[in-house]
Amino acid sequence: MPAAHLTSNGLLRFVGALFLSVSLAACVSGPSAVPNGVSGSSGPPAPDLSSAAAPGTSGIPASALLQPSDVRGAKPEPMEDGDRGHLRPLRPCGDNEAYPSDDSRTAAVAMSYYVEPDAAGTAPAVLVEFVGRHARGGAADQFAEIKEALRRCPGSLGENKRRWTVLATDVAGDESVLVRIDERFSYGDEAPATVSDYAAVARTGDMIVVVTDTGWENIDSSEKLVRDLIGKAVRRAGATS
Numbered sequence: 001m002p003a004a005h006l007t008s009n010g011l012l013r014f015v016g017a018l019f020l021s022v023s024l025a026a027c028v029s030g031p032s033a034v035p036n037g038v039s040g041s042s043g044p045p046a047p048d049l050s051s052a053a054a055p056g057t058s059g060i061p062a063s064a065l066l067q068p069s070d071v072r073g074a075k076p077e078p079m080e081d082g083d084r085g086h087l088r089p090l091r092p093c094g095d096n097e098a099y100p101s102d103d104s105r106t107a108a109v110a111m112s113y114y115v116e117p118d119a120a121g122t123a124p125a126v127l128v129e130f131v132g133r134h135a136r137g138g139a140a141d142q143f144a145e146i147k148e149a150l151r152r153c154p155g156s157l158g159e160n161k162r163r164w165t166v167l168a169t170d171v172a173g174d175e176s177v178l179v180r181i182d183e184r185f186s187y188g189d190e191a192p193a194t195v196s197d198y199a200a201v202a203r204t205g206d207m208i209v210v211v212t213d214t215g216w217e218n219i220d221s222s223e224k225l226v227r228d229l230i231g232k233a234v235r236r237a238g239a240t241s
Contacts, residue, residue: 059107059133064207064240066111066129070232072118074127076111084110088130089210090146090179090201092164093153099145104138123219127229130210131237143175143203150179157184157194167198167223172230176202180223187218198223200230204238 068075079088085095088110113127134142155163163182171178178200186192198221199212211229213221 060109060131061240064131064237065109066113066127066211066229066233066236070229070236071113071127072115074113074115076113076129079110079112079128084128084212084214086162086181087128087199087210087212089132089142089208090164090199091149092155092162093149097149099142099149101134101138101142101145104134104141105132106135108132122222124216125221125225126214126216127225128210128212128214129233130208131233132208134206134208136206139203139206139208140175142208143201146201146208147177150177157182171200171227172202172234173204176200176230176234178223178227178230181212185218190218193218196220198226200226202230202234204234207237207240209233209237 062076065076085091088108091097091099108131110128110130113129115125115127117124132139132142150164150166153164155161157163161183165180165182166177167180168178170176178198181197181199182194183197184192184194195215195218197212197214199210201208201210203209209230211226211233213226213229215221
């Protein structure tokens with residue numbers, strides 16, 4: 001679709017989907033090893049849990065992240081610094097809006113997962129997972145600050161803006177929140193439309209965990225998928241905290 005007709009939000013979504021498509025094609029075109037110790041389709045699957053450090057961090061083990069078996073075989077791909085800053089962790093008041101508790105973070109990692117369509121023919125999806133480890137007490141402070149930011153900065157559907165709506169609490173333990181993130185943009189030659197992403201944030205021990213379904217192109221993401229995955233993500237991270 002012609003990028004010239006996209007708003008900046010729509011263009012970012014389009015470029016992200018295109019980049020993932022190219023990256024995935026490159027990964028399967030040759031015999032090179034699949035990253036993160038996950039075997040390709042020609043061999044037996046590697047064990048889910050690993051004590052090795054997750055790519056992009058020396059402080060959080062790979063076992064603390066969602067595993068391919070949790071996300072229909074999708075493999076985690078490290079994200080670049082600054083990519084999807086509003087999800088690392090949730091920052092409704094601005095991508096670069098700092099929390100006081102950011103200073104207590106001792107390690108962090110962000111991964112994306114390209115999830116193939118399922119047997120029912122659903123659209124593909126791009127998931128984002130963020131895990132941050134804090135010094136004692138820091139994760140509790142950060143969760144409280146995120147909740148306050150969600151209350152203070154609901155946002156709007158204006159140009160280059162997002163609207164944040166809290167849908168539920170206690171979705172993965174006492175300290176967890178499910179939100180919908182709405183953006184309005186035009187995609188290709190289509191009329192402007194509101195597109196919704198779903199995200200959940202939770203605290204487990206000294207860890208903050210965020211799982212977001214960012215959908216695909218201009219297709220809404222799945223609340224049901226996020227509800228399911230945040231529970232799995234919390235259990236994975238909690239086992240290593």
